[in-house]
Amino acid sequence: MIQIRDLTKIYRGAAGEVVALDSVSLRVRKGEIYGIIGFSGAGKSTLIRCVNMLERPTEGSIIVNGQEMTTLYESQLRTMRQKIGMIFQHFNLLSSRTVFENVAFPLEISGVAKAEINKKVTNLLELVGLADKAQSYPSQLSGGQKQRVGIARALANDPIVLLCDEATSALDPATTSSILELLKDINRKLDLTILMITHEMKVISEICDSVAVIEGGKIIEEGLVIDVFTQPKHSTTRRFVQTIINTDVPDKIRERLLEKGQGQIIRLSFIGDNTAEPVVSSLVKHFDVDVNILYGNIDQIQDTPFGMLIIECIGAKANCDKAVAYLRKQGLRIEVLRSAE
Amino acid sequence: MPNDVFTHLATLSPELIKATWETLYMTVVSVLFASLLGIPLGVILVVTDKGHIKESLKLNQILGSIVNVLRSFPFLILMLALGPFTRLVVGTTIGTTATIVPLTIAAAPFVARLVETSLKEVNWGVVEASLAMGASTWQIIRKVLLPEAMPSIILGTTITTITIIGYSTMAGVIGGGGLGDLAVRYGHMRFDYVVMVTTVIILVVIVQVIQSLGNLFAAKFNKN
Structure with missing residues (x-):
């Protein structure tokens, strides 16, 4: 569903070049939840933002649902982006719009008719359990509720892929679990492919099928979650694994x-x-x-x-x-x- | 004594009412036109800035320079210097309507900078989220930047309005009339302190009302 090949991103600034991603390749299969974990500065955020071209790769190829992303024209890219949902660490909801209007926003963008918007938004709010908050403003919601709005909004245009950019990092542990459960639920119900980045191993262990560990702009380890957890090869992976389970004897x-x-x-x-x-x-x-x-x-x-x-x-x-x-x-x-x- | 004051004011009331009306007319129309020019200008200044949704540094610099030059002119000099342009637009260089042209030209760059500041306060994450949803530049301006910045833009417009009221008091120089003119002609030149104080009181009331309305509307639009 998502295929990344030799992706390199170099930031050129006054202070010289910074290699954020160094020849990253990975493959996300349809219907799976793929997690990318790394410490801050490892390049994971750049990586996920390259998938929908919020960051332009310096080199390499990104194919989403058979479509090469790096060569799209602006209008083609906009159409493609409507099919790639994204949720964010800080939710990024429109503060001037109600919950209902926030979820309606992507549908307005893609030119969906009013009646259809009403129907879809109502269903989506039902799905994320916020039907009673339709007329509230984001400032009246808790962090977990805001992320639910973010998820409903990301699903509005029936995406083929959902990108999660540190979606639970601003939430407390209990709320994190409930949001992860919702994501898993959506993944199963809609057979939706999810690519998520996180620095929390708990997120990976709870819902991901596959995981890639990124460090210094490179993927240092990759595989099924169960394999990586039980037989971590790289020391960084081991550090992550140890944040939630003791594989080593103290x-x-x-x-x-x-x-x-x-x-x-x-x-x-x-x-x-x-x-x-x-x-x-x-x-x-x-x-x-x-x-x-x-x-x-x-x-x-x-x-x-x-x-x-x-x-x-x-x-x-x-x-x-x-x-x-x-x-x-x-x-x-x-x-x-x-x-x- | 108070009786005298009231009689005096009563005689002058047609003048006061006319001057108040002129001030309000100049101000409201100028703010309207200044916003029509300034808001798009402010939007362009923001979206063409480095890293923004329609980066174009050349255009940004050119517009920025024009705004800066216009903003450095003292209003009195701008008003006189714009004479020929005013004639081109409204057919005359004197009178209340003629004053609206320099007032607009003076206020538009002011509006542009205020709008620019307001739009830059909009959380970048929200803009990025809209980009990720496939929104076009125009959709982001209309559905994201302007609505999100609305409370701040309203407060900016309030500031602009009050500033224009201040500028408009100089309108007498080109026969524009208004409260400032009245205060100069009666209060200053004829030592008529009753008129002087009255015009000041009226101006204070106008400013208070505008500020309160601005605050009220801004609060209404602010959903934070």
Whole structure:
């Protein structure tokens, strides 16, 4: 649905050149929620704004729904933009218009008839749960309500893509969750492709299907959310993942663990269904070893449970090795933190 | 003594009413024309500015310079210097109607700068959101910039109106009449302090009423 190839954006200023995006490529499939995460200054905002040409790329190609965006004439671009909804961190509602008129605004722009506007706006306000606020002004709304208006407005022209520019960053955690739920709901109901940028891993973990991590204008890691979360490769990704789940053993605990005992210390990570398998008791039964559980946690991303367990395997070295081999066969990720003597 | 004052005012009342009417006429018509010229000019100054929706730095600089030059003229000199132009427009260089031409020319750049300031206060995010929705330049001006800046533009118009009332008191120089002229002819030249004080009181009342109306309308349009 969105295909970005070798996108480069260079700002030329008095102080010289700043490379905001450096040959970024990514692909967003139809109907998925794609998240781009990065710290501030990483280039994510420039990236999302290139998709609807609010920023002109210096080089590269952006294809939305089969349409190359970078070569469009102004009037073609306007028509295309009407099909790309966008919501913003600070909502950007028209303060002089009521909620109803704000949602009607994009329809006025695209020349929709009055009667049709009335019908559409009423439905959209229903969809975002603000039917009773139609005649209020934005200044009378809470942040979450304002973003709901923003979402209704972005959906008005039946977009093929929704861009979310830090859409929840100005909201408190509870409101963030409700807005994310609404976005997920819309994604499912309308099969709407959503591209969002954020600096909050929570946003990614709650609703995104795929994620790209951006740093210094480059995509440093990309993939399905569950994969990136459970096996982060880049240190920055790990930092993001750790903001919401502990994949690493805290240093203090790790030191203490490694000092204790004499057995083999193994870390098991598991994703999805095999979480339910009784692997630990199998070890004890079949390999003549004692197992001591040292540390563990379990978490869930969307509907997939995953977790890790650190165990100490006490017994003859040969038996321990066999146990490890067995664990590997179970489709678990195994990391031997300390071998047996 | 008070009796004398009232008798005096009663005799002069036709003059006072005429002068008040002239002041209001000059002011209202000039503000109208100045807005017709100044608002588009202010809009152009904003949208052609660097990074705005219709960037055109050349045009921006040219218009900006014209505005600055016109604004540097003291009104009295502008009024006299515009004589030939005034004749071209209204067919005469003297009288109340003739005064409207220099008043308009003096006020238009003033309006333009005030409108420019008002429009620049409009949250850029809202403009950007409109661009993202596919709005054209004209749609953004008409549906976003002007409505969003309306309270501020109304207050600016109030300031313009009051400034024009001030300028209009100089209209006597080219036979434009008005309250200022009356104050000079009677109050200053004939030492008629009753007329002097009365004209001042009338001007104060007019200014107060205009300011209050401006505040009222601005508040009505302000939805923040």
